[in-house]
Amino acid sequence: MEPVTLTVNGATRRLFVPPQRTLLETVREDLGLTGTKHGCELGECGACTVLIDGVPILSCLTLTVNATDCEIVTIEGIGSMTEPHPLQRSFGEHGAAQCGYCTPAMILTAKALLDRDPNPSEETIAEAIAGNMCRCTGYLSILSAVAAVTEENQ
Amino acid sequence: MRSEPHLGIVGRAAPRVDALAQATGRVKYLDDLSYSGMLHGKILRSTEAHARIVAVDTSAAKALPGVHGILTGEDLPVAFGLLPVSQDEHALAVDKVRHIGDPIAAVAAEHPDIAQRAMELIEVTYESLPVVTTMTEAVETTEEPIHGDGPRNNRDREISLEFGDVDAGFDIAYHIREDVFFYQGNNHAALEAHGALGVVEDDGRLHVFSSTQVPHYLHRILAKVLEMPESRIRVTATPTGGGFGAKTDVFSHELVAGQMALITGRPVKFVLTREEVFYAHRGRHPVLMWVKTGFTSDGRITAMSFRTFIDGGAYGSYGAASLLYTGQLQTITYRIPAYRFEGVRLFTNKPACGPKRGHGTPQPRFGLEVHLDKAADDLGLDPVTIRKRNLVSPNTVTVNHLRITSCGLTECIDRVVADSGYLDKRRHLPQGHGIGFAIGAYMSGAGLPIYFNDMPQSEVMIKVDRGGGVTVYSMAADCGQGSTTMLATVVGEALGLDPSDLVVITADTDLTPVDLGSYSSRVTFMAGNAALEAALKLTDLVLTAIADELDIDQDAVEIGHGVVVAGDREIPWAEAARIAEARWGLLVTTGTYKPPKDIKGDYRGAGVGPSPAYSYSACVADVKCDPETGHVSVERVWLAHDVGRAINPLLVRGQIEGSVHMALGEVLMEEQTFRGALHSGPSLLDYKIPTVLEMPRVESIIVESIDAEGPFGAKEVGQGPLLPVIPAVVNAVHDALGIRLDAIPLRPDKVLAALDDLERGGPGRYGPTDLPDYTFRSPLRVDPPPEAVTV
Amino acid sequence: MLRLPPLRYEAPSTLEEAVALLAEDGALLAAGGSDLVPNLKRRQYPTARTIVSLRRVADLVGIRVESDGTIRIAALTTLATVVEDSRLPKVLREAAGAVASPQIRNQGTVGGNLCVDTRCDWLNVPDTWRQAAEPCLKAGGEMCWVAPAKKDCWAVSSSDLAPVMVALGAEVQLIGPDGRRSIPIEQLYRNDGMAYLTKTTEEILTEVVIGPHAGLRATYRKLRRRGSIDFPILGVAAAVRLDDADICTEARIVLGAVASAPLRVPTSEEVLVGRTYNAETIAEAAEAARKLARPLNNTDLTSRYRTRMIPVFVRRALEELG
Structure with a gap:
C-alpha cells in the first residue's frame, strides 16, 4: 500500500492505496464519487475524464499514486442540483444528455476548455471534446450546450 | 389515443426531467450501486469457438481464499431464450460452447482481483469441434451442427412467403432489375457496459438490478432459469448508459448474479468488460440480400422479390423476428402489388446477433433504396420521382396485410428535397462531391407481444397524494431515449401540471405495472397511451368532484395550468385533488394499451411487421469523397421525420441527431468482423465509433401527421430516422464518383476498389455477386387483403 | 472493470536511482502511463513486477529554445505542452496534436510517444481474445501470426512524433548504467517489433534535441x-x-x-x-x-x-x- 494525499473537489483526502490502483477506482470505489464513469478502462472512450490541476485527463490511465498532491475535480465538485454549474444547466436545456453516461466527462472537459478559453469557436469546442465519445446525441446538442455558456453568449 | 393538447405542455421543447441529475453525476447506473459485504463476480468465457466441454475443474478456484461462490452450467440447467421459439441458451454452457466468449463458469469473491484470479484458476477441458464462421459454410457444413442434429443443421429459421402473383407482376413489367447487397454486422457500443447486481432482501426474496431495457422479460426468465416463482423475485432496471437494443435480451450475467446472491447470501455484482460486451453482442445481423423488382415504363412497381441471408451467430436471440423484419417492412413505404420474401437465418460460431436500432430493417432498407436509385437511372427518372410514383397512401392496407394509418412521407420528402436543393444539385456538383436521397419507415411498437398473451402491452398507474403530488408508475425503462420525460409530459398535459413536478417511478417489477420494455420503438405509443388513459380518468374524477362540489355542470369545469377552472373560479390543483379524494376515496387510476387486433394478417410470420402506427422519414446527404484515398466525409444531412406529434421537440431532435450519428457510423466505419472465429478487435479503439469530428451539420425537420391512435397523435422517433441516412449516403457517393458501393460500410479501400473497377471499364461497383447455394422451400401463398392494390 | 495486475511502485527522485531500479527483473518505466497502463491491463507484459515512475525526478519537464534555434524538449513534457508552445515548429506541434485524444495528450509525454511500444492487431488484444489464440512471437509464442513464414515480429511503430523527429534530424539524450550518451534519433529505432528500440531497458530517454533548422x-x-x-x-x-x-x-x-x-x-x-x-x-x-x-x-x-x-x-x- 502506498500513502497518497489528494485534494478532491476541494477537500484533502489521505488514503493508502495499492500501487496498481487507478484514479478511476479510487474516486469511484474509495471515495464513492460515482459520477465519474467508465466505458473501456483503456483510454479509448473518455467517459472517465476528471480534471487534474484543471486539466482533463483519463482517470483509467492514471495511477492514484501518481496523482498524489494534485488537485482533482470530479463532476460532483463543480455544481449541485441546487447550484449547478452553467454547463450543467445548459446541457439539460440543449438536450445534450440522453442516457447521460458520457455527460459528467463531457461537462468536465468543456469546463476545462472554458476556464482556459472563455470564447472558443465551435471548431475549438469540437477539438476539445474529440476524446469524449457520446453514443446517443450525435454531439451536436453538446456543441450547442457548450457554445451557449461561452462568455460571449452569457 | 388521440387527444388534443391545449395547454402547451405537450409540444414544448423542455429539458428531460432528469437533466440536472444527469449533469451533476447523481444518476445511479448499475455499477454505481454497491452494498456492504458485496461480492464481485466474473464470468469465465470460452476460448474455443465450438467445442464440447469435457470437464470444468473449479477446485483450485474454490480453494482460493476470498472466493464465496462458483457456478457452472450444471448449476443452472434450464434452457432459456427471449423468444418462446428460441429456447437455445443456458446461463452457463452446458455440454457445448458455441463461440469465443460463450459463458462457462462464474465466480464471486470478496474483491475483483480475487474474482479475476479465481477465474484464471478454473480449468476447462475442451474437445474441439468443427467451426463454422461464414454463411456459406453454415449452409454447406453437415457435420456437427451448432444446435441440434437435423439435416438442415445450421439453419435457425427459414421463411418463404408470397403475397399476390409475383410472376404475373414480373410478366407485365417493362423493366426488371436485380441487385445483390451486403450489409456488415455491427455492435451497439452503448457507452455503459452491461451489468447486474443480485441481492437477497430481508424478506428472503431475490432482487436483481440490471442495466436492462426489458425488466419484465428479465423477470420472467429469471423465474424460469432459477426455478422460482416470479413473486419471489424483484427486478429493477437501472437507468441504462445507452441501450440501442443491446440490453433488450437476457444475458448470462443477469441470471448468474441472481443465482450467486442466492447461494452466497450476499449481494453480488457483475459488470462486463468492453471485451465481454462484444461477445454478448446481439448487434446488427450481417445480411446478404438479393432484390428483384419489376417496373412499368413510368417507374411503377409491378412486383418485387426479396431474399435475405442473415448471419445469426451462435444463438437464436431475437433472430426469428430479425429475419422477418428483413422482409416485412418493404411494403410500408412503397405500394408493391405482388411481393415475395424468402429469408434464412443461419447459425455460425460467432457471438449472437439480435436487435439494434431499426431491428432487421436498416439492411433491407439500404438495399431497397440503393436498388431504387439504380432503377431510376435505368428508367431515366430522378430518384424522387420514382419513389413518389410508388408511395403508399395513408389509411390503406399493404399486400402483406399491414395497416397503414397516418403517413407524412410525402411531406418528409418534399421538405428535405426543397431544403437541400437536392434536385438542382444532383449531377451538378463537382467531381468528388455528391448528394443522395432515400426514405425509410419504422414501427411504433410491435403489434404482438413477444410471448403469446391477451393482456395489455403497457399498463400505467397514477396515484395522487394529499398534497396534490402526482406519481406515475410505469415499467418503461429509460435507456436515454427520454421515456420518463415522455410519461411526465403526457400526464402533465392532461392534468395541467409541469412535467418536472410529477414523480415518475419506472422499471421496477415490485412497484410498477407491466410495460413490455424499451424496444421496437413502442414506449411513446404504448406507455404514452396507457398513461394518457390513466391521466384522463384521473382528470375525469377531479372534474366530476369539483362540479359536484360547486354544484355546476361538469362541462363548465376544465383543467388549467396547475388549477381546475370552474367558470371564473380557479381552484389550485392540490385543493381540487383533496376535494376529489373526499368525494372518491384514494385517487388511483390506471390505463392500459393493447394494439388493435385487426392490424395483422393471418399467416405464419404475420406476427412480425404489424404496428399500430408507422413513422416515416426522408433524408438527403451531402458527401465529399477523395478519389485518391477513398475517404468519404459526410458534410451535411437533412432529415425529415414524421413523428405524428412531437411531445417534446427537443427530445425528438435529439433522437434524430443521434440516429444520424449511429447511421453514419454504420455506413462509414462500424463493423463487427472476425478473423475466423476471433473478433477483429473487441475494443472501442478497434471498433470505430464516429467522434465529434466525423459528425456533420444536421438539419432536423419535424413533420407532424397527428396519428389518430397515438397519444396526442404521437408516433415513434427513436429508430426510424436512422434508416434512410445509410442509403442516402451510399447514393450520394454514387453522385460524387459514379461508383456503386453495394456493400457497407464504405471503407476507403472498398471505395478505391469500385473506382478501380470503373477505371478498368467496369460498372464501378464493389459488392457481392453470389448468394449461397441454398434452396428455399416453395413459398406460402397468401392472398392479399381485398383492399390492397394488386397486380 | 478492467484493472491492473498487482504491481510494486517506485518513484525515485534521481535518474541514477531510476536506472538502478530499471535493472531489476520486471521493472517498467512509466512516464504519462497512457501506453503502459492499457498494455498492462490487457496483460501484455506478463513478467511486469515494478513500475518505475519518473514523476519525482527533477528537470524532466520543459522546453528550452536556445539562441541558435536549438530546441530541447525534456522527456516528460506532455504532448499538450508541445501543441501549445508557439515557439516550436508547426510540424512538431501538429504531429503532437495528432496523437490520440486531447486527454491523452494532457498526460502522454514526448518521451513516451517516442518510445511507444510497437502495436499489432494480434498483440494489443484483451484477455479472453489472447487466450483464444496461440500467443504470437512478441507475446512469448513461437511464431508471428501476421507473417507466419518469418521469424521476426512485425508489430508496428505507432508514434506520431518519431517520424517527425527523424525528419528534423533530432538527437536523443539517454542515461544508463554507463552514464549519458547522445544519439541521432534515427539510431534509437530498430526495425524489429520486439526489440524496437536500441536503448537498453535500463536506459532512460531524458531529452530530445532538435538542432538549428532555419529554412527547413x-x-x-x-x-x-x-x-x-x-x-x-x-x-x-x-x-x-x-x-x-x-x-x-x-x-x-x-x-x-x-x-x-x-x-x-x-x-x-x-x-x-x-x-x-x-x-x-x-x-x-x-x-x-x-x-x-x-x-x-x-x-x-x-x-x-x-x-x-x-x-x-x-x-x-x-x-x-x-
Missing part, C-alpha cells in the same frame, strides 16, 4: 480512420530545404506506422536532392516511396490499401512544402 520546411500527414483517438496506420514526415532557385538541397522523408521503426525513404530523398522542386520531381519522389515499405495486415484497414496510400501521402506532404 517540414510537415506531417497521418492516415487514420477518425480525426481523433486513432493511432497512425501510416504517417509521412517530410522535411526539405530549397534554395533561391527552388533547387532542393536537403530532403528527409520518413514513413511511420508501416514497419517496426520509422523508415527513412532514401530513394525518394535522392530523387529530390539537387533537382528543381516541382510537380514532376515530387511525383517521382512519391512513386519511389512505394517500393520501400511493406506494411502488413496488422493494423486498421488493409496492407494493400496502406501501401497504396504511401505515394499519395508522400506526394501530398511534399506538395504542401512547395
Whole structure:
C-alpha cells in the first residue's frame, strides 16, 4: 500500500492505496464519487475524464499514486442540483444528455476548455471534446450546450 | 389515443426531467450501486469457438481464499431464450460452447482481483469441434451442427412467403432489375457496459438490478432459469448508459448474479468488460440480400422479390423476428402489388446477433433504396420521382396485410428535397462531391407481444397524494431515449401540471405495472397511451368532484395550468385533488394499451411487421469523397421525420441527431468482423465509433401527421430516422464518383476498389455477386387483403 | 472493470536511482502511463513486477529554445505542452496534436510517444481474445501470426512524433548504467517489433534535441480512420530545404506506422536532392516511396490499401512544402 494525499473537489483526502490502483477506482470505489464513469478502462472512450490541476485527463490511465498532491475535480465538485454549474444547466436545456453516461466527462472537459478559453469557436469546442465519445446525441446538442455558456453568449 | 393538447405542455421543447441529475453525476447506473459485504463476480468465457466441454475443474478456484461462490452450467440447467421459439441458451454452457466468449463458469469473491484470479484458476477441458464462421459454410457444413442434429443443421429459421402473383407482376413489367447487397454486422457500443447486481432482501426474496431495457422479460426468465416463482423475485432496471437494443435480451450475467446472491447470501455484482460486451453482442445481423423488382415504363412497381441471408451467430436471440423484419417492412413505404420474401437465418460460431436500432430493417432498407436509385437511372427518372410514383397512401392496407394509418412521407420528402436543393444539385456538383436521397419507415411498437398473451402491452398507474403530488408508475425503462420525460409530459398535459413536478417511478417489477420494455420503438405509443388513459380518468374524477362540489355542470369545469377552472373560479390543483379524494376515496387510476387486433394478417410470420402506427422519414446527404484515398466525409444531412406529434421537440431532435450519428457510423466505419472465429478487435479503439469530428451539420425537420391512435397523435422517433441516412449516403457517393458501393460500410479501400473497377471499364461497383447455394422451400401463398392494390 | 495486475511502485527522485531500479527483473518505466497502463491491463507484459515512475525526478519537464534555434524538449513534457508552445515548429506541434485524444495528450509525454511500444492487431488484444489464440512471437509464442513464414515480429511503430523527429534530424539524450550518451534519433529505432528500440531497458530517454533548422520546411500527414483517438496506420514526415532557385538541397522523408521503426525513404530523398522542386520531381519522389515499405495486415484497414496510400501521402506532404 502506498500513502497518497489528494485534494478532491476541494477537500484533502489521505488514503493508502495499492500501487496498481487507478484514479478511476479510487474516486469511484474509495471515495464513492460515482459520477465519474467508465466505458473501456483503456483510454479509448473518455467517459472517465476528471480534471487534474484543471486539466482533463483519463482517470483509467492514471495511477492514484501518481496523482498524489494534485488537485482533482470530479463532476460532483463543480455544481449541485441546487447550484449547478452553467454547463450543467445548459446541457439539460440543449438536450445534450440522453442516457447521460458520457455527460459528467463531457461537462468536465468543456469546463476545462472554458476556464482556459472563455470564447472558443465551435471548431475549438469540437477539438476539445474529440476524446469524449457520446453514443446517443450525435454531439451536436453538446456543441450547442457548450457554445451557449461561452462568455460571449452569457 | 388521440387527444388534443391545449395547454402547451405537450409540444414544448423542455429539458428531460432528469437533466440536472444527469449533469451533476447523481444518476445511479448499475455499477454505481454497491452494498456492504458485496461480492464481485466474473464470468469465465470460452476460448474455443465450438467445442464440447469435457470437464470444468473449479477446485483450485474454490480453494482460493476470498472466493464465496462458483457456478457452472450444471448449476443452472434450464434452457432459456427471449423468444418462446428460441429456447437455445443456458446461463452457463452446458455440454457445448458455441463461440469465443460463450459463458462457462462464474465466480464471486470478496474483491475483483480475487474474482479475476479465481477465474484464471478454473480449468476447462475442451474437445474441439468443427467451426463454422461464414454463411456459406453454415449452409454447406453437415457435420456437427451448432444446435441440434437435423439435416438442415445450421439453419435457425427459414421463411418463404408470397403475397399476390409475383410472376404475373414480373410478366407485365417493362423493366426488371436485380441487385445483390451486403450489409456488415455491427455492435451497439452503448457507452455503459452491461451489468447486474443480485441481492437477497430481508424478506428472503431475490432482487436483481440490471442495466436492462426489458425488466419484465428479465423477470420472467429469471423465474424460469432459477426455478422460482416470479413473486419471489424483484427486478429493477437501472437507468441504462445507452441501450440501442443491446440490453433488450437476457444475458448470462443477469441470471448468474441472481443465482450467486442466492447461494452466497450476499449481494453480488457483475459488470462486463468492453471485451465481454462484444461477445454478448446481439448487434446488427450481417445480411446478404438479393432484390428483384419489376417496373412499368413510368417507374411503377409491378412486383418485387426479396431474399435475405442473415448471419445469426451462435444463438437464436431475437433472430426469428430479425429475419422477418428483413422482409416485412418493404411494403410500408412503397405500394408493391405482388411481393415475395424468402429469408434464412443461419447459425455460425460467432457471438449472437439480435436487435439494434431499426431491428432487421436498416439492411433491407439500404438495399431497397440503393436498388431504387439504380432503377431510376435505368428508367431515366430522378430518384424522387420514382419513389413518389410508388408511395403508399395513408389509411390503406399493404399486400402483406399491414395497416397503414397516418403517413407524412410525402411531406418528409418534399421538405428535405426543397431544403437541400437536392434536385438542382444532383449531377451538378463537382467531381468528388455528391448528394443522395432515400426514405425509410419504422414501427411504433410491435403489434404482438413477444410471448403469446391477451393482456395489455403497457399498463400505467397514477396515484395522487394529499398534497396534490402526482406519481406515475410505469415499467418503461429509460435507456436515454427520454421515456420518463415522455410519461411526465403526457400526464402533465392532461392534468395541467409541469412535467418536472410529477414523480415518475419506472422499471421496477415490485412497484410498477407491466410495460413490455424499451424496444421496437413502442414506449411513446404504448406507455404514452396507457398513461394518457390513466391521466384522463384521473382528470375525469377531479372534474366530476369539483362540479359536484360547486354544484355546476361538469362541462363548465376544465383543467388549467396547475388549477381546475370552474367558470371564473380557479381552484389550485392540490385543493381540487383533496376535494376529489373526499368525494372518491384514494385517487388511483390506471390505463392500459393493447394494439388493435385487426392490424395483422393471418399467416405464419404475420406476427412480425404489424404496428399500430408507422413513422416515416426522408433524408438527403451531402458527401465529399477523395478519389485518391477513398475517404468519404459526410458534410451535411437533412432529415425529415414524421413523428405524428412531437411531445417534446427537443427530445425528438435529439433522437434524430443521434440516429444520424449511429447511421453514419454504420455506413462509414462500424463493423463487427472476425478473423475466423476471433473478433477483429473487441475494443472501442478497434471498433470505430464516429467522434465529434466525423459528425456533420444536421438539419432536423419535424413533420407532424397527428396519428389518430397515438397519444396526442404521437408516433415513434427513436429508430426510424436512422434508416434512410445509410442509403442516402451510399447514393450520394454514387453522385460524387459514379461508383456503386453495394456493400457497407464504405471503407476507403472498398471505395478505391469500385473506382478501380470503373477505371478498368467496369460498372464501378464493389459488392457481392453470389448468394449461397441454398434452396428455399416453395413459398406460402397468401392472398392479399381485398383492399390492397394488386397486380 | 478492467484493472491492473498487482504491481510494486517506485518513484525515485534521481535518474541514477531510476536506472538502478530499471535493472531489476520486471521493472517498467512509466512516464504519462497512457501506453503502459492499457498494455498492462490487457496483460501484455506478463513478467511486469515494478513500475518505475519518473514523476519525482527533477528537470524532466520543459522546453528550452536556445539562441541558435536549438530546441530541447525534456522527456516528460506532455504532448499538450508541445501543441501549445508557439515557439516550436508547426510540424512538431501538429504531429503532437495528432496523437490520440486531447486527454491523452494532457498526460502522454514526448518521451513516451517516442518510445511507444510497437502495436499489432494480434498483440494489443484483451484477455479472453489472447487466450483464444496461440500467443504470437512478441507475446512469448513461437511464431508471428501476421507473417507466419518469418521469424521476426512485425508489430508496428505507432508514434506520431518519431517520424517527425527523424525528419528534423533530432538527437536523443539517454542515461544508463554507463552514464549519458547522445544519439541521432534515427539510431534509437530498430526495425524489429520486439526489440524496437536500441536503448537498453535500463536506459532512460531524458531529452530530445532538435538542432538549428532555419529554412527547413517540414510537415506531417497521418492516415487514420477518425480525426481523433486513432493511432497512425501510416504517417509521412517530410522535411526539405530549397534554395533561391527552388533547387532542393536537403530532403528527409520518413514513413511511420508501416514497419517496426520509422523508415527513412532514401530513394525518394535522392530523387529530390539537387533537382528543381516541382510537380514532376515530387511525383517521382512519391512513386519511389512505394517500393520501400511493406506494411502488413496488422493494423486498421488493409496492407494493400496502406501501401497504396504511401505515394499519395508522400506526394501530398511534399506538395504542401512547395
